Each structure stands twice: as C-alpha cells, then as structure tokens.
Amino acid sequence: xxxxxxxxxxxxxxxxxxxxxxxxxxxxxxxxxxxxxxxxxxxxxxxxxxxxxxxxxxxxxxxxxxxxxxxxxxxxxxxxxxxxxxxxxxxxxxxxxxxxxxxxxxxxxxxxxxxxxxxxxxxxxxxxxxxxxxxxxxxxxxxxxxxxxxxxxxxxxxxxxxxxxxxxxxxxxxxxxxxxxxxxxxxxxxxxxxxxxxxxxxxxxxxxxxxxxxxxxxxxxxxxxxxxxxxxxxxxxxxxxxxxxxxxxxxxxxxxxxxxxxxxxxxxxxxxxxxxxxxxxxxxxxxxxxxxxxxxxxxxxxxxxxxxxxxxxxxxxxxxxxxxxxxxxxxxxxxxxxxxxxxxxxxxxxxxxxxxxxxxxxxxxxxxxxxxxxxxxxxxxxxxxxxxxxxxxxxxxxxxxxxxxxxxxxxxxxxxxxxxxxxxxxxxxxxxxxxxxxxxxxxxxxxxxxxxxxxxxxxxxxxxxxxxxxxxxxxxxxxxxxxxxxxxxxxxxxxxxxxxxxxxxxxxxxxxxxxxxxxxxxx
Amino acid sequence: xxxxxxxxxxxxxxxxxxxxxxxxxxxxxxxxxxxxxxxxxxxxxxxxxxxxxxxxxxxxxxxxxxxxxxxxxxxxxxxxxxxxxxxxxxxxxxxxxxxxxxxxxxxxxxxxxxxxxxxxxxxxxxxxxxxxxxxxxxxxxxxxxxxxxxxxxxxxxxxxxxxxxxxxxxxxxxxxxxxxxxxxxxxxxxxxxxxxxxxxxxxxxxxxxxxxxxxxxxxxxxxxxxxxxxxxxxxxxxxxxxxxxxxxxxxxxxxxxxxxxxxxxxxxxxxxxxxxxxxxxxxxxxxxxxxxxxxxxxxxxxxxxxxxxxxxxxxxxxxxxxxxxxxxxxxxxxxxxxxxxxxxxxxxxxxxxxxxxxxxxxxxxxxxxxxxxxx
Numbered sequence: 001x002x003x004x005x006x007x008x009x010x011x012x013x014x015x016x017x018x019x020x021x022x023x024x025x026x027x028x029x030x031x032x033x034x035x036x037x038x039x040x041x042x043x044x045x046x047x048x049x050x051x052x053x054x055x056x057x058x059x060x061x062x063x064x065x066x067x068x069x070x071x072x073x074x075x076x077x078x079x080x081x082x083x084x085x086x087x088x089x090x091x092x093x094x095x096x097x098x099x100x101x102x103x104x105x106x107x108x109x110x111x112x113x114x115x116x117x118x119x120x121x122x123x124x125x126x127x128x129x130x131x132x133x134x135x136x137x138x139x140x141x142x143x144x145x146x147x148x149x150x151x152x153x154x155x156x157x158x159x160x161x162x163x164x165x166x167x168x169x170x171x172x173x174x175x176x177x178x179x180x181x182x183x184x185x186x187x188x189x190x191x192x193x194x195x196x197x198x199x200x201x202x203x204x205x206x207x208x209x210x211x212x213x214x215x216x217x218x219x220x221x222x223x224x225x226x227x228x229x230x231x232x233x234x235x236x237x238x239x240x241x242x243x244x245x246x247x248x249x250x251x252x253x254x255x256x257x258x259x260x261x262x263x264x265x266x267x268x269x270x271x272x273x274x275x276x277x278x279x280x281x282x283x284x285x286x287x288x289x290x291x292x293x294x295x296x297x298x299x300x301x302x303x304x305x306x307x308x309x310x311x312x313x314x315x316x317x318x319x320x321x322x323x324x325x326x327x328x329x330x331x332x333x334x335x336x337x338x339x340x341x342x343x344x345x346x347x348x349x350x351x352x353x354x355x356x357x358x359x360x361x362x363x364x365x366x367x368x369x370x371x372x373x374x375x376x377x378x379x380x381x382x383x384x385x386x387x388x389x390x391x392x393x394x395x396x397x398x399x400x401x402x403x404x405x406x407x408x409x410x411x412x413x414x415x416x417x418x419x420x421x422x423x424x425x426x427x428x429x430x431x432x433x434x435x436x437x438x439x440x441x442x443x444x445x446x447x448x449x450x451x452x453x454x455x456x457x458x459x460x461x462x463x464x465x466x467x468x469x470x471x472x473x474x475x476x477x478x479x480x481x482x483x484x485x486x487x488x489x490x491x492x493x494x495x496x497x498x499x500x501x502x503x504x505x506x507x508x509x510x511x512x513x514x515x516x517x518x519x520x521x522x523x
Numbered sequence: 524x525x526x527x528x529x530x531x532x533x534x535x536x537x538x539x540x541x542x543x544x545x546x547x548x549x550x551x552x553x554x555x556x557x558x559x560x561x562x563x564x565x566x567x568x569x570x571x572x573x574x575x576x577x578x579x580x581x582x583x584x585x586x587x588x589x590x591x592x593x594x595x596x597x598x599x600x601x602x603x604x605x606x607x608x609x610x611x612x613x614x615x616x617x618x619x620x621x622x623x624x625x626x627x628x629x630x631x632x633x634x635x636x637x638x639x640x641x642x643x644x645x646x647x648x649x650x651x652x653x654x655x656x657x658x659x660x661x662x663x664x665x666x667x668x669x670x671x672x673x674x675x676x677x678x679x680x681x682x683x684x685x686x687x688x689x690x691x692x693x694x695x696x697x698x699x700x701x702x703x704x705x706x707x708x709x710x711x712x713x714x715x716x717x718x719x720x721x722x723x724x725x726x727x728x729x730x731x732x733x734x735x736x737x738x739x740x741x742x743x744x745x746x747x748x749x750x751x752x753x754x755x756x757x758x759x760x761x762x763x764x765x766x767x768x769x770x771x772x773x774x775x776x777x778x779x780x781x782x783x784x785x786x787x788x789x790x791x792x793x794x795x796x797x798x799x800x801x802x803x804x805x806x807x808x809x810x811x812x813x814x815x816x817x818x819x820x821x822x823x824x825x826x827x828x829x830x831x832x833x834x835x836x837x838x839x840x841x842x843x844x845x846x847x848x849x850x851x852x853x854x855x856x857x858x859x860x861x862x863x864x865x866x867x868x869x870x871x872x873x874x875x876x877x878x879x880x881x882x883x884x885x886x887x888x889x890x891x892x893x894x895x896x897x898x
Binding site: 089091094095096099121122123125127154191392395396397398400452493495496502 | 548554557558561590591592593594596597598599600601602603638680681682703704707708774776777787810843844846847848849850
C-alpha cells in the first residue's frame with residue numbers, strides 16, 4: 001500500500017496528515033510553527049510518521065499548502081525586480097502598468113514597465129501584430145537589472161499567441177530569467193490580470209525558496225515522494241509549475257479546508273465554515289470544489305482577478321477578545337491567538353474570549369466552565385451577536401434560499417450552536433481540526449477556460465463542448481488522469497451593451513492526479 | 524455647493540457617485556477614473572462651469588464611450604480616442620468647441636468627458652443628457668428636445684474614424700452600434716454638437732456636482748460611522764431631482780438572468796428586513812434597474828432612479844453583481860421634470876422598455892403621496 005502526506009503551514013500551526021489509498025486518515029498531528037519554517041515542517045513530518053508507524057519510503061506523494069508567498073507580498077519581503085511588459089499598443093496606453101499600486105510595493109519591486117504593439121480583440125482579431133523588435137529591445141534595456149519578467153497581452157485569455165511569442169524572444173534575450181504569462185494566471189480584466197502577473201513575477205524567488213525548503217524537509221525525513229503544492233482552487237500543481245506560478249497559492253489555506261471538509265463528509269454541495277483562533281472563513285462547495293470569486297480580490301492592496309475561492313471572512317475566532325464598550329458588546333477582531341490555552345478564562349487566564357462565552361452557553365466541553373463568572377444575560381447577548389455574524393456570512397455565501405448543509409471545521413468550530421438558520425443541518429466531521437492538511441492531500445488537478453466566444457450562428461452546446469475540450473486539455477497537461485475529469489463549474493456571461501451574441505464562458509474541469517491513479521492501481 | 528474644479532481628490536468622489544447614478548448599469552467608472560486622474564496629474568485640474576454661466580452662442584460637444592464595459596476593462600483605451608473624435612467633429616463643423624459636456628452622468632461615461640476636458644483644457648459643463656445611465660444614444664434629453672445627435676464621430680485606438688450623419692438619433696444609435704462592434708466592441712464618441720443656449724434648454728443640470736456630492740456624502744458618512752444610505756438620500760434634496768423614497772431594505776433572495784440582443788435582462792427579488800419585514804420587492808432590470816414592484820404592486824419605474832446600495836458601505840451594487848444573500852437598501856429618486864415630460868417618457872418611459880400597463884405618473888404619485896403621508 002502507498003500513502004500520501006498532506007501538510008498545511010498556517011499562521012500559527014503546521015498540520016500534517018497521512019492518508020492511505022482508500023483516503024483513510026492514518027495519522028494526524030498539529031505542531032506550533034517555529035521561526036524556522038524548515039524545522040517546523042520537519043517536526044510535523046517526524047511526528048506524523050511516528051504516529052503512523054510507517055517507514056518514510058512508503059510515502060509516495062507529498063502535498064504542501066502554505067501561506068508563505070502571501071506573507072512575502074503582505075510584508076514586502078524578498079521580492080524580485082520585475083520588467084512589466086504589456087502587449088496592447090496602440091490601445092491600453094491610457095492607464096500605465098502599476099498605476100494604482102501602493103507606492104511601497106511598486107518601489108519594492110523596482111518595476112520597469114513598457115507597453116508594446118500587439119494584442120487581440122475580444123473576438124480574436126488582431127489589434128496589431130506583435131512588435132517583436134520592441135520585445136527584444138525592452139529586454140536589452142533591462143538586462144542585469146531585473147530578476148523576472150511579467151507579460152500581459154490584451155485579450156490573452158482569448159488568444160495567448162502574442163504572450164507566448166514574447167516569452168520565446170525574452171528567453172533568447174535574457175536567458176533563463178523567469179517569465180510569467182498573464183493568460184496562465186488571470187481572466188478578462190487587463191489591469192487586474194496584469195497586477196496578478198507582476199505580483200507573480202515578484203514572488204518567484206520566494207517561491208523557489210519555499211519549494212527548496214519543502215523539498216529539503218521531505219528529503220531530510222527520508223521520504224522520496226513526488227511533491228506538489230496546493231493552489232487556490234483546491235487542486236495541485238507540480239513543483240515546477242508552482243515555481244512558475246506561485247501567485248496561484250496565495251489563498252490555498254481556506255481552499256484546502258473546504259476540500260478537506262468535502263472529503264471528510266462526502267458532501268459535494270455544502271457551505272463550509274472554518275473557525276480558527278483569530279478568524280473565520282465561510283465558503284461554499286459546488287460539485288465538491290470551492291466556488292470561485294467573480295469579483296476582483298485584493299492581494300497586498302493590489303487588485304487582482306486570478307482564481308480565488310469566494311470567501312466571506314470574519315475577524316471572529318475562538319481566541320477573539322470580548323469587550324463591553326459604549327457602543328455595545330464587541331467580539332474581536334483582536335485575538336489572543338494560540339495563547340487561548342493559557343489566557344482564556346476557562347483555562348484559568350484573565351482575558352474574556354469568544355471561547356469562554358461559547359463554553360458558558362454550553363458549547364465544548366472545554367477547559368473548566370466552573371471558573372467562569374460571566375453574567376448570564378451578557379454571555380447570551382455576546383454569543384448571539386457572534387452567531388448572527390456567522391449566520392449573515394452563511395447567507396451571503398449561499399446562492400439561493402434553499403437550506404444547505406453546513407460543514408464545520410477548524411479548531412474553533414466547537415463554538416457553533418447545534419442548529420443555525422440558513423443551514424439544513426450542521427455536520428461536524430471527525431478530524432475536523434486538520435481539514436486543511438487533508439484538503440492539501442486530496443490529489444485533485446484542474447483545468448479551466450475563461451474566454452469570449454462568438455455564439456452567432458453556432459449552437460450553444462457546440463461552443464460549450466469546445467470550451468470543455470480546451471479545459472480538459474489543460475488539466476491533462478497539468479497531470480490529470482483523463483477518465484477522472486468532470487465538469488465542476490460553468491458560467492456564461494453575455495457582454496452587455498453589445499448586440500450580437502458574444503458571450504464570456506468560464507468553465508472548469510477537475511479530476512485526479514494520474515500518478516495517484518497509477519499507484520492505486522498497483523496496490 | 525457647486526463644484527468649480529476637478530482635481531485628484533474630487534475625481535474619486537465623482538466616480539463613486541457616478542456608480543450610484545448608474546442605477547445598476549453604465550459600466551464601472553474605474554478605468555475612466557484612472558485615465559482622467561493621469562491626465563489631471565499631468566495637465567492640471569479641470570474647470571467646471573455651471574450651465575447658466577455659459578454664453579448662449581458658445582459651441583459644445585458631448586464626449587463618451589459606447590459599447591461593452593467588459594471590453595473596456597480588457598482593451599483599455601489608448602487615452603486619445605475620445606479627444607480624436609472631439610477634434611474631428613470640430614474640424615467637420617469648422618469651429619472650435621468652447622466647452623465639453625457629458626451625455627451620461629451615471630457609470631463610466633461620467634469620467635470620459637473629464638479626461639477630454641483635461642486634455643483640451645476646456646471647461647466641463649455641470650450637466651448631462653441622461654440624468655442617470657441609459658443604454659442607447661438617442662435616450663438623451665438633448666435629442667428629446669430637438670438637438671440632433673449628428674454629425675457624430677467614433678474613433679478607435681488605431682485612429683480609425685467614422686463620421687456619421689443620420690436621419691434620426693435612433694438611426695445614429697443603430698449605425699454606430701454596428702461600427703462599435705467592428706472596432707472591437709468599444710469605441711469613443713463625440714456627438715450632439717450644440718450651442719450654449721441648447722445646452723441650457725435641454726440638459727439635466729448640475730449632475731456632475733451631484734455625482735461629486737453623492738460620492739463625498741458616502742465617504743464622509745462612512746468615516747463618521749453614519750448611515751451612508753440616508754446620506755445618499757439627503758444629497759438629492761435641493762437638486763433638480765424630485766422626492767427620494769427609501770423603497771426597501773432587505774436581503775436579495777433570488778436573481779434570474781437571461782440575455783437578449785446584448786442586454787443583460789433579469790429580475791431580482793428582495794426579502795424585507797426591519798420596517799419592511801414580511802414584504803417582498805421585485806426589481807426588473809435591463810443593464811439598469813427599470814421597474815420595482817412591492818408585494819406585486821408597481822412602486823417605481825423608469826425613468827425614476829432605482830438605486831441598489833450596500834447598506835454598510837453605501838457603494839452602488841451593479842445589476843451584474845446582484846446575488847443571493849446580499850444586503851441591500853433600495854432608493855428611488857424621482858427624475859427631474861425635464862426627464863418626465865410626455866416627449867421624454869415616449870423615449871424612456873416604461874412602455875419604451877416594453878412594459879405595457881404601467882403608467883409612470885400614476886406610479887410616481889402613489890409612491891410619493893405615501894411618503895408625504897408617512898412624514
């Protein structure tokens with residue numbers, strides 16, 4: 001039998017799980033992070049292997065979910081110098097690259113930018129032929145002063161031709177300077193996609209170190225498995241791809257929880273609530289996958305539009321501090337975090353937290369409810385305020401009024417009541433506290449299309465089939481077993497104020513990793 | 524207070540306010556805002572002129588974008604297209620413009636004339652031809668009161684230029700919409716050449732100031748933790764617009780969409796909360812919000828402004844972003860008299876959008892008399 005290892009490096013804890021070929025949880029651990037990420041991951045691996053009693057050689061696949069790339073952007077740490085190349089002139093010069101970036105981030109990247117002739121129309125016609133000489137010249141100008149290049153072509157989600165040709169020229173001119181292509185990253189919406197692509201180029205060095213760290217920790221533990229990184233949509237990337245497109249990992253944390261929740265409960269359509277120590281994320285599973293956000297998402301104060309799960313986040317968690325103020329009772333956003341086990345009142349501490357309020361209302365068992373000296377009316381009111389916020393978040397994330405199951409995961413999820421409006425029932429799966437590491441270990445791969453199709457004179461089914469075929473091809477290229485691929489999401493958005501039938505189609509397919517299918521077949 | 528000039532500070536408020544005046548449509552003003560900001564940074568602030576202060580014999584042109592906002596967010600303009608169209612009409616007519624005006628104060632088209640005014644260093648008139656957002660070029664007070672839309676000119680990023688002479692403004696819309704598709708789905712336009720006297724007579728006045736005041740009211744209310752929805756409502760007092768009614772507060776319960784001829788049609792249902800508990804509001808939209816029914820009874824109809832706001836932030840919610848679970852406050856603002864005459868209603872009354880059996884004035888009177896009874 002072969003096994004796989006899932007690791008999730010969170011804000012305060014690193015979780016690790018081992019799953020067998022039948023997806024059973026063989027062992028699980030949660031260890032606090034240390035300042036040194038390598039040793040944190042290594043400690044988690046050592047513990048989880050020990051608990052399982054398995055020799056390291058039995059691990060065939062290892063998957064990592066991490067927030068390190070996100071933190072690098074937020075903290076402006078270790079970022080690369082980028083050449084931002086836009087292909088779209090004579091169009092698009094009205095708004096320059098990096099126009100609305102916060103100064104500190106734009107400066108940090110010391111980004112150079114250039115707008116060249118080329119790009120496509122919404123229907124695939126050329127705006128202008130690609131100015132190949134200008135691509136080469138732009139490269140020569142920045143040789144030695146940039147670490148990475150970000151290429152964004154107008155309507156590249158419709159035709160990637162110019163971005164790909166530019167990448168070839170960049171390679172000739174600058175050698176192996178990493179090049180990020182926007183059509184691999186985001187969807188329609190030039191500025192947001194360009195922003196995401198520049199951010200991606202900025203974190204390539206960071207990602208390289210994360211990948212090296214992860215590989216080192218795995219090898220040092222005696223494991224010789226194939227390695228993968230979890231991405232925002234809940235699927236996996238091979239390390240090579242992850243090093244090219246690290247920006248796709250920035251929201252993998254909440255996504256992994258949702259994928260883990262789907263696996264642990266067998267539910268494919270449900271709302272997932274992940275209550276941690278400081279915050280709560282509420283998302284929704286549609287056909288087993290987190291629904292994607294349709295609007296621009298900010299990363300480090302920069303508007304982007306790449307694949308991000310649709311989430312409602314609340315500054316409310318088990319460690320959130322409860323106060324009585326002139327404006328009423330407040331809960332959070334500040335939290336005692338992992339110190340809850342010493343500072344929370346049920347644990348003998350002196351800070352009133354949401355955990356204490358929940359325990360006083362019969363949640364738990366946890367700590368020593370006997371030590372609580374809360375006024376009952378106050379506690380009831382505080383608890384109701386928190387529950388109302390959670391109910392609002394659930395209502396926001398739902399797509400219709402029908403009751404839908406709610407899956408509760410995360411260390412703080414014990415605080416939830418037994419029933420909630422908006423939810424048909426609440427499912428609290430076993431292993432709920434390591435749902436994110438389990439989600440990382442789900443060997444799923446996806447492919448997707450986001451293009452504008454001209455439906456004029458064509459059958460709708462035929463256009464959809466064409467889009468699906470393109471998404472399947474992408475998933476297979478990413479390592480999916482073809483037979484395992486299923487359609488997880490399709491959205492048709494006609495272009496408003498434009499007669500004719502130009503329609504934007506967003507379509508996602510997902511399936512299982514080919515390598516995993518093969519291992520299962522062997523065992 | 525009348526707006527007298529637009530700098531970087533003002534333009535953000537204008538964009539926020541213009542989204543509110545978009546009545547759910549009109550396109551995101553963001554791209555236009557970024558372009559106008561860059562132009563103002565380079566060339567200095569834009570002077571705003573009140574319609575009453577413009578000479579009767581001055582020459583005015585309206586500047587705009589037409590086509591799909593989805594295309595504009597991807598194929599961002601070169602930034603010179605609206606100016607090129609503007610100059611071309613000047614050349615065509617053999618005279619230089621004395622001022623720029625807006626054809627549409629709601630959505631993206633609120634910001635394009637600011638860009639052109641900055642580039643030409645001409646004053647921008649405080650008024651427009653729609654008083655909100657509408658989907659077609661003939662839906663202008665200019666047109667309704669006899670100012671022809673043509674000669675009009677559309678230009679793309681490559682400098683391709685089409686001049687249009689048309690037998691009617693409906694014909695102009697029809698022809699230029701086709702050109703826009705050939706130009707890649709978005710094109711930039713100069714049209715409605717007119718005199719200062721024409722503008723005074725036909726424009727919806729002071730809508731630029733209004734957009735600015737709306738945006739500022741929302742920002743200030745938010746900073747002071749006051750109700751931004753109330754702030755939006757109060758901003759309309761003392762303007763050319765009529766009564767403001769808080770039609771509804773509640774939660775979006777259902778959104779149904781379909782597409783016909785490039786229009787995003789649909790219906791949103793909102794479940795009442797607080798004082799509206801137990802009630803249901805249904806809104807019918809075609810890019811913009813058109814008609815509202817409360818518990819089956821029509822309570823608001825086009826051209827009155829039906830505005831969805833996020834009750835927390837006061838930001839406008841466009842129809843394409845309406846979805847289940849969203850909290851919304853819905854305001855209805857009675858359109859100014861210039862937009863509610865018989866000849867106006869023939870162009871943009873409920874019947875013009877295909878709603879038979881709805882009478883604009885009966886609905887408006889029933890709604891506003893209810894308000895005065897309550898207050």
